[in-house]
Amino acid sequence: MIYGSVLDNQKAVSAKGTYLQNRQYLDFYYQSNYTVVEMEGGPYLNAIYEDQYLTRYPMNDNINLLSLPYDLGILHYASDTPYTRGKNLGAGSLSYFGMDSTYASTVAIARRIFANEIAAIQRRLTHPLDETITPLPDEGIPATNNHGKKTKVIQ
Numbered sequence: 001m002i003y004g005s006v007l008d009n010q011k012a013v014s015a016k017g018t019y020l021q022n023r024q025y026l027d028f029y030y031q032s033n034y035t036v037v038e039m040e041g042g043p044y045l046n047a048i049y050e051d052q053y054l055t056r057y058p059m060n061d062n063i064n065l066l067s068l069p070y071d072l073g074i075l076h077y078a079s080d081t082p083y084t085r086g087k088n089l090g091a092g093s094l095s096y097f098g099m100d101s102t103y104a105s106t107v108a109i110a111r112r113i114f115a116n117e118i119a120a121i122q123r124r125l126t127h128p129l130d131e132t133i134t135p136l137p138d139e140g141i142p143a144t145n146n147h148g149k150k151t152k153v154i155q
Contacts (some may be wrong), residue, residue, distance in 0.1 A: 002100055012036035012074070015043055041074055050071065071116060075105040 015033050015064070017023075029037055049057040052068060065072060 006104065010035045012038060014041045015039050016042040038074070044074075071112070073109075073112065075108060128154070 013029055013036070016039070026037060044101050045063070046057045048065060048068070049063060053064070057063070111139055
């Protein structure tokens with residue numbers, strides 16, 4: 001990337017509005033090693049919670065989504081946290097300078113999808129079924145011996 005910065009593996013918290021974007025809250029999160037406070041992910045995280053726990057998302061409670069049965073990642077391609085005072089998203093246009101970050105996010109998502117799919121295929125190929133499955137024998141005829149191989153009769 002030429003016109004942006006990449007921060008990877010950050011500890012983040014999602015706030016459902018700007019009321020958590022004051023100095024006291026930011027200091028608290030920073031002292032707890034959170035480096036990202038974001039506000040846009042709330043509706044998505046609510047949906048993920050409801051999908052996982054099959055109940056309405058809780059109010060006024062902290063939620064940990066580390067043990068989800070699927071991969072969860074959130075990419076931010078623009079930040080309203082300026083590097084210096086007086087410089088923020090409203091100070092200029094993102095039309096050209098935002099392209100690097102947009103494409104970098106897209107490439108990161110595609111790489112993650114491909115890496116996960118390749119790993120899943122490799123797991124399936126390296127752990128073959130160690131037993132053979134034979135159909136039920138015809139009436140009165142026992143299943144044949146498969147020369148020491150394990151067999152499982154499906155009923």
